[in-house]
Amino acid sequence: MNIAYLDCFSGVAGDMLLAAWIDAGLPTEVLHDTVRRLNVPEATVTVERVKKGGIAASYVNVVVDASVPQKHRHLHHIVKIIDAATIPPRVAERAKRVFARLAEAEALVHNTTVEKVHFHEVGAVDAIVDIVGTCAAIEHLHIDRIVCSPIAVGSGTVTCEHGVMPVPAPATAHLLRGVPIAACDEIGELATPTGVALAVTLAERFGPPPAMTLRAVGVGAGTREGKTRPNVLRVLLGEAAGPAAADELETDSVVVLECQVDDATGQALAFAMEQVFAAGAPDAYLTPIMMKKGRPGQLLTVLCPPERCGPVESAVLRHTSTLGVRRSEAARSKLVREHQTVETPYGAIRVKIGRGPGGIVHCGPEYDDCAAAARRSGATLADVQQAALEAQRRRKEEQTRSP
Numbered sequence: 001m002n003i004a005y006l007d008c009f010s011g012v013a014g015d016m017l018l019a020a021w022i023d024a025g026l027p028t029e030v031l032h033d034t035v036r037r038l039n040v041p042e043a044t045v046t047v048e049r050v051k052k053g054g055i056a057a058s059y060v061n062v063v064v065d066a067s068v069p070q071k072h073r074h075l076h077h078i079v080k081i082i083d084a085a086t087i088p089p090r091v092a093e094r095a096k097r098v099f100a101r102l103a104e105a106e107a108l109v110h111n112t113t114v115e116k117v118h119f120h121e122v123g124a125v126d127a128i129v130d131i132v133g134t135c136a137a138i139e140h141l142h143i144d145r146i147v148c149s150p151i152a153v154g155s156g157t158v159t160c161e162h163g164v165m166p167v168p169a170p171a172t173a174h175l176l177r178g179v180p181i182a183a184c185d186e187i188g189e190l191a192t193p194t195g196v197a198l199a200v201t202l203a204e205r206f207g208p209p210p211a212m213t214l215r216a217v218g219v220g221a222g223t224r225e226g227k228t229r230p231n232v233l234r235v236l237l238g239e240a241a242g243p244a245a246a247d248e249l250e251t252d253s254v255v256v257l258e259c260q261v262d263d264a265t266g267q268a269l270a271f272a273m274e275q276v277f278a279a280g281a282p283d284a285y286l287t288p289i290m291m292k293k294g295r296p297g298q299l300l301t302v303l304c305p306p307e308r309c310g311p312v313e314s315a316v317l318r319h320t321s322t323l324g325v326r327r328s329e330a331a332r333s334k335l336v337r338e339h340q341t342v343e344t345p346y347g348a349i350r351v352k353i354g355r356g357p358g359g360i361v362h363c364g365p366e367y368d369d370c371a372a373a374a375r376r377s378g379a380t381l382a383d384v385q386q387a388a389l390e391a392q393r394r395r396k397e398e399q400t401r402s403p
Contacts (some may be wrong), residue, residue, distance in 0.1 A: 050384025
């Protein structure tokens with residue numbers, strides 16, 4: 001299992017995180033290609049080596065052509081840009097989730113709806129590049145799990161479009177609800193809305209680094225000059241280590257949200273499911289049921305992390321006709337998961353592996369990879385899946401034979 005630890009001892013911003021991936025080994029060509037695929041012609045990126053407080057780091061600068069008129073965007077405008085880009089589905093899905101979190105925070109600050117939120121600073125072209133670029137980095141580096149440190153937010157005030165505001169700024173403060181923040185006497189805004197939205201959306205948990213074998217360190221620089229600490233963010237990349245990596249089950253808890261509806265069309269329910277996933281739910285499903293008065297209906301069940309319960313619950317209430325949502329907490333035991341990439345006659349395919357007591361207990365090729373390979377080659381989906389399983393079996397046998 002590949003793990004990324006975000007060390008936000010000096011805050012987090014979109015450009016800092018993007019630069020840290022580059023410093024940790026993301027090829028610059030991947031970033032440039034992602035920007036081209038976004039089809040935002042006024043934006044280009046440059047990458048350079050800099051020093052912050054004597055610490056060497058990478059710095060990514062998103063250059064926006066000033067001659068191209070910039071306008072405020074709504075969430076649906078940004079979603080349209082992401083959907084039109086020829087980027088992997090998982091990259092697009094992650095990016096849209098991050099922007100959905102930003103929209104929710106801005107809506108709370110301005111007492112409006114997600115649909116009516118105008119993206120100002122956070123909706124600029126550079127934020128789109130930072131967010132989509134980071135999601136592309138996670139995909140390219142095959143990151144399976146992200147853990148984040150408590151976030152240093154800074155102190156004092158910041159001047160934004162709405163005047164002088166205390167640190168953390170209003171939208172940032174809403175995004176940080178339920179997230180540990182670190183004490184910090186550095187004056188200024190260390191944690192930006194874009195950076196915090198990325199961290200809280202993509203991180204599985206917050207706390208100390210997990211047990212892992214460290215294989216890469218990336219340092220990303222921001223634009224400010226810190227007085228008490230360098231303005232950098234560190235990313236630690238490694239592989240899961242220790243007994244839990246192979247012989248134990250992981251445990252956590254999730255919130256289970258449920259409601260039943262008997263007056264919604266299939267199209268309405270499908271749209272509601274999309275909105276629930278966009279709000280941060282990792283899983284949701286519908287079960288046919290028979291309701292009172294003999295009417296057939298659907299039971300909507302949603303699983304979500306405790307910190308995403310509010311936005312997900314709001315999505316259920318907003319996009320279905322239910323008048324209430326039941327909420328409960330459930331403990332989970334999980335296999336330790338990782339991805340391995342195998343070579344097949346149809347190209348590289350990622351295989352998801354679940355490990356528990358006794359070794360590998362589950363192995364399955366990633367559907368999106370198999371479907372893409374089948375479309376390219378003209379083979380059947382079953383042929384590609386079987387080839388991936390055979391390649392994984394051969395790899396396992398070779399590893400077993402190795403001294």
